[in-house]
Amino acid sequence: MGEADIGVYGLGTMGSALALNLAEKGFRVAVSNREADWIAPFIAEAGPLAENIVPAEALADFVAALKRPRVILCMIPSGAPMDGMIGAFRPLLDEGDTIIDGGNADFHDTRRRSAEFEGSGLHFVGMGVSGGEQGARRGPSMMVGGSAQSWHRLRPMAEAIAARFRDDPCVAHLGPDGAGHFVKTIHNGIEYADMQMIAEVYGLLRDGAGWEAGRIGALFAEWNEGPLQSFLVEITARVL
Secondary structure (H helix, E strand, O other): OOOEOEEEEOOOHHHHHHHHHHHHOOOOEEEEOOOHHHHHHHHHHHHHHHHHEEEOOOHHHHHHOEOOOOEEEEOOOOOHHHHHHHHHHHHHOOOOOEEEEOOOOOHHHHHHHHHHHOOOOOEEEEEEEEOHHHHHHHOOEEEEEOOHHHHHHHHHHHHHHOOEEOOEEOEEEEEOOOHHHHHHHHHHHHHHHHHHHHHHHHHHHHHHOOOOHHHHHHHHHHHOOOOOOOHHHHHHHHHO
């Protein structure tokens, strides 16, 4: 019988960081990757956290390492690769098991995949993950779309690894099927607009007002102490 609380498939930048975050929080994590030669270096880099990690090269061994009902987090490229992994996993799973797509999927694809799971006894979750590599490792923000049953199974782990704001975990169940990936799409649109605005402010101060980078950085640092406080303003101040 499996012993791992969750499986993470895909040991790229985000998948490996989330696996280490989960292991650090005390969860037993099974890991696997399409290129099996990535697994041993990941285990070596995990250091003492490797005690909470169960490596598996074969997909069947990866699934067998999981407690039931199984939870599998896929951190792989969106689109056709995700459809391929779903097809590979489904024959190995049982009623009540959950597949989570943690990539930047089109929410229309997530809705389609969720509909394909209806009546199968399996659950499909679309989960937007924000924060990049450092966020995934130290505390991401997560936007979850899926059934209430799958959220009940996932919630303790998601809340444990999430970033915190005023002691509240930065993760929420936002609705069914594609809700999580839809909100992540909106989040990204706002984020990119914010980055463009920061770039334009910098350009105006440098080219229009003739300010040096250090002076502009000091202004951003000052703004970060007030109502404009945000991660993007903070890192802009650091860079400058």
